[in-house]
Amino acid sequence: MKKIILTFLLIFLITTALFSTNDNQKTESGFPSKPIKIIVYTAPGGLIDVTTRKFTEIATKYSDATFVVENKPGAGGIVALKKVLSQPSDGYTLFACTKSNISKFVSTGGSHYIEALDWLAMLMADPECVITNQTMEIDDWDEIVSDAGEKDGNQIWVGPAAGGLDHVTSIKIWEEFGFKAKWVPYKSGGKARAALLGGQGQAYVGNPREVLGNSDLKIAAVSAEKRIKQFPDAPTFKELGSDNLSNEYMWRGFAIKKGVPSEVLQWYDELFQQVNHDTDWRKFWQKGGIDVVYYGPDKFKQIVDSNAETFRHYLAKIGIIKSTKTSSLANLGKGKELALLVILLIIMNVILGFLIYHSAFKNLLSRILIISSLISVSIVFYLISFVFPESGIVGPAVVPRLWIILLIPLNILLLIKTIKNRNKIKPDKGNTNRVLKFIVFLIVYLIGIYFLGYYISTFAFILISMYFLGYRKFSTMIMISLGWVIFSYLVFYKTLYVPLPIGRLFEILF
Numbered sequence: 001m002k003k004i005i006l007t008f009l010l011i012f013l014i015t016t017a018l019f020s021t022n023d024n025q026k027t028e029s030g031f032p033s034k035p036i037k038i039i040v041y042t043a044p045g046g047l048i049d050v051t052t053r054k055f056t057e058i059a060t061k062y063s064d065a066t067f068v069v070e071n072k073p074g075a076g077g078i079v080a081l082k083k084v085l086s087q088p089s090d091g092y093t094l095f096a097c098t099k100s101n102i103s104k105f106v107s108t109g110g111s112h113y114i115e116a117l118d119w120l121a122m123l124m125a126d127p128e129c130v131i132t133n134q135t136m137e138i139d140d141w142d143e144i145v146s147d148a149g150e151k152d153g154n155q156i157w158v159g160p161a162a163g164g165l166d167h168v169t170s171i172k173i174w175e176e177f178g179f180k181a182k183w184v185p186y187k188s189g190g191k192a193r194a195a196l197l198g199g200q201g202q203a204y205v206g207n208p209r210e211v212l213g214n215s216d217l218k219i220a221a222v223s224a225e226k227r228i229k230q231f232p233d234a235p236t237f238k239e240l241g242s243d244n245l246s247n248e249y250m251w252r253g254f255a256i257k258k259g260v261p262s263e264v265l266q267w268y269d270e271l272f273q274q275v276n277h278d279t280d281w282r283k284f285w286q287k288g289g290i291d292v293v294y295y296g297p298d299k300f301k302q303i304v305d306s307n308a309e310t311f312r313h314y315l316a317k318i319g320i321i322k323s324t325k326t327s328s329l330a331n332l333g334k335g336k337e338l339a340l341l342v343i344l345l346i347i348m349n350v351i352l353g354f355l356i357y358h359s360a361f362k363n364l365l366s367r368i369l370i371i372s373s374l375i376s377v378s379i380v381f382y383l384i385s386f387v388f389p390e391s392g393i394v395g396p397a398v399v400p401r402l403w404i405i406l407l408i409p410l411n412i413l414l415l416i417k418t419i420k421n422r423n424k425i426k427p428d429k430g431n432t433n434r435v436l437k438f439i440v441f442l443i444v445y446l447i448g449i450y451f452l453g454y455y456i457s458t459f460a461f462i463l464i465s466m467y468f469l470g471y472r473k474f475s476t477m478i479m480i481s482l483g484w485v486i487f488s489y490l491v492f493y494k495t496l497y498v499p500l501p502i503g504r505l506f507e508i509l510f
Helices: 002-023 047-059 075-085 099-107 141-151 165-177 189-197 262-277 279-286 297-317 328-334 336-356 362-387 398-420 431-452 454-468 474-495 504-509
Strands: 036-040 067-071 093-098 117-127 129-133 156-160 182-186 203-206 217-222 249-257 291-295
Touching: 036 047, 036 075, 047 067, 047 093, 047 117, 047 249, 047 262, 047 279, 075 093, 075 099, 075 249, 093 099, 099 165, 099 249, 099 297, 117 262, 117 297, 129 141, 129 189, 141 217, 156 165, 156 189, 165 182, 165 203, 165 297, 182 189, 189 203, 189 217, 249 262, 262 279, 262 291, 279 291, 291 297, 431 454, 454 474
Parallel strands: 036 067, 036 093, 156 182, 156 203
Antiparallel strands: 093 249, 117 249, 117 291, 129 203, 129 217
């Protein structure tokens, strides 16, 4: 056991050194002196991926910089963002982002991610529009409104994701024109359009360029101040009787982790403006009805904050998030109060451990130390769970909270019984050492989660814990440890979109 603990401590020291070296790396003069990585939150082929690759093509006209596009799909952009935030603030990692990311951050309780970034440049505004199938009986806007009234909320609209930009835009449209409809989400915009073409919905919410190349699709209404010249037959919502739907659009742009030196931010500002004025760049996007713009950090951040507030309102209204107000416990879980609590709990347990060696009641205090440590860890994890997504009645925080809620009273009960039966506790010379080993092992596990990630650390923790408790059937031990890790991946990461930490070491290396 001593060798195992020493091994974990050695790994911790090595990874700490790597982390410190990497994070303290200063920006070299003559930026950029190495390739710039742009993290895209979708698989290759998505519009933000196309935007990023077109940007790198145009940017090479104005800079000798080398750009590398890396696709990190998952959890609506949270996986990609975690990758960006894991890198040093040296300016060599960009986040290719869209308005849809803001919806995902809000819906999964990750609004604090917005403040972790400098929003460098918004480069385009792609108008939202209602698209219909011309082969169906109803395809004009007036017919859609009339049909929706007759169906009394049963008209079907399709689009990507529940609670995303297109869904929220649909709700705004329904409110403005005084009718209700059903939103049926699909995994992607392509699948939603296929459903529309198959007659499985009355309308699809998307962007004008999505009708290009398919004569069966028609823009029934578009969010714009005036008709888009590339789509002259598409009426604006303003023409159709609404003065409040002329500025609904999907934006695309770039952000960067906070803390980047000002001279690097200035370099990016100049590059983005050069790309914005490039003729090839503007022609490529304008043919699809996109408004090519350049909004720098100040205005872009204002837009992002406004989007976040809008999403909070509508996602709370349709029940995707519980409330537009941030929980005080969530603030505790993300703020200085939690750090202070952790410090106090550590001090309390250290004092208790110190007393063991200066007391005649070593066996009693050893048992109390184990129970106290478990209660302390449970309290900290319980508070951290309040930064998990708050979507719906059952969310990612429910399962860990159930375990913790059971663990805390059981440990308190055990503590009471231990104190009551203190005279019956038999002396055990090896008990103190076992307690201290367990506490050290628990601390190493928590540190390991941060540096080596949840999956590796948890696998090792379960395996070694079973060995510590006397199990020796290694095949069963490995199956149980691996089974829990797989369960965590499938339930928390894939199903509930909880981005379990992969570890600073792997984030730096990969």
